[in-house]
Amino acid sequence: MGLPDILFYVFAALTLLCGVLVIANPFSRNPVTSAMFLVLTVISMAGLFILLHAFFLAAVQILVYAGAVIVLFLFVIMLLDLKEEERRKIKKFSLVAGSICVGAIAVISLKSIFATEAGASRPLAVIEGDTAALGRLLFTQYLLPFEVVSILLLVAMVGVILLSKRNLE
Amino acid sequence: MNMNVGLEHYLVVSVLLFCLGLLGVVMRRNLLVIYMSLELMLNAANLALVAFSRFNNNLNGQILVFFIITVAAAEVSVGLALIVALYRKRHSAHVEDLASMKL
Numbered sequence: 110m111g112l113p114d115i116l117f118y119v120f121a122a123l124t125l126l127c128g129v130l131v132i133a134n135p136f137s138r139n140p141v142t143s144a145m146f147l148v149l150t151v152i153s154m155a156g157l158f159i160l161l162h163a164f165f166l167a168a169v170q171i172l173v174y175a176g177a178v179i180v181l182f183l184f185v186i187m188l189l190d191l192k193e194e195e196r197r198k199i200k201k202f203s204l205v206a207g208s209i210c211v212g213a214i215a216v217i218s219l220k221s222i223f224a225t226e227a228g229a230s231r232p233l234a235v236i237e238g239d240t241a242a243l244g245r246l247l248f249t250q251y252l253l254p255f256e257v258v259s260i261l262l263l264v265a266m267v268g269v270i271l272l273s274k275r276n277l278e
Numbered sequence: 279m280n281m282n283v284g285l286e287h288y289l290v291v292s293v294l295l296f297c298l299g300l301l302g303v304v305m306r307r308n309l310l311v312i313y314m315s316l317e318l319m320l321n322a323a324n325l326a327l328v329a330f331s332r333f334n335n336n337l338n339g340q341i342l343v344f345f346i347i348t349v350a351a352a353e354v355s356v357g358l359a360l361i362v363a364l365y366r367k368r369h370s371a372h373v374e375d376l377a378s379m380k381l
C-alpha cells in the first residue's frame with residue numbers, strides 16, 4: 110500500500126465525515142456551519158481528483174465551489190436572517206422513512222458495485238487530466254457544448270438579475 | 279476485499295456521498311441546507327465520472343464533469359435568487375411554511 114492509497118483513504122474519510130457534518134451536525138443547526146463543512150468536503154474531494162490525475166478539475170472544483178458557490182451560500186444565509194432554525198423539531202416518521210429509503214438505495218448501489226467484476230481495477234495507461242489535454246478536447250470535439258454552456262451562464266446571469274429585483278411585476 | 283485502491287473504492291465513496299446528499303434532501307427542512315445537499319449529490323456524481331474517466335483511460339468523463347460544474351454554478355445562482363425572492367414574500371426559508379403554490 111503506497112502513499113497514494115493512504116492518501117485516498119485519508120481524503121475519502123475526510124470527504125464522508127464532512128459530508129455527514131453538512132447534513133447533520135450534532136453541535137449546531139446553523140446553516141453557516143453546514144456551509145463551512147461543505148467547503149471542507151469540496152476541498153477534500155479536490156484531493157481525490159488530484160489522486161485521479163484530474164489536476165485541472167481539482168483546481169476548478171476549488172475555484173468554483175469553494176470560491177464562488179459557497180460564498181454565494183454564505184451571502185444568502187446572511188441576507189436572510191435565519192435564526193429560528195434551532196426551535197423546530199424533525200418529525201420522527203420522516204426521519205425513519207427517509208433513512209429506510211436512502212439506506213435501501215445505498216445497499217442496492219453498493220451491492221451492484223461489488224457484484225460486477227472489476228475489469229480495469231488498475232489504470233491501464235496514465236492519462237493526465239491537465240489543462241492542455243482538457244482544453245484541446247474542449248475546443249475541438251466539444252466546441253458546441255462549450256458555447257452552449259456559455260450562453261447558459263449568460264441566461265442564468267440575466268435571470269438572477271431579474272429575480273433579485275425588489276418588485277417583480 | 280483488497281486494500282489497493284481501484285475503481286470500486288472511488289465508486290463506494292461516490293455512492294455513500296450521494297446517499298448522504300439524498301438523506302439531507304429528505305430530512306432537512308431548511309431550504310438552504312437542502313440546496314447544499316443537492317450540491318453534495320452533484321459532487322458525488324462528479325467523483326464517479328472522474329474515477330470512470332481515469333480507469334477507462336478516456337478524458338470525456340472529465341469534460342462532462344467540467345460541464346456539470348458550470349451548470350451547477352448557474353443552477354446555484356438561480357436557485358439562491360429564487361430563495362431570496364421567496365423569502366421576501368413569505369419571510370421563511372422553511373419548506374413546511376412553503377406548502378402552498380400561491381405567493
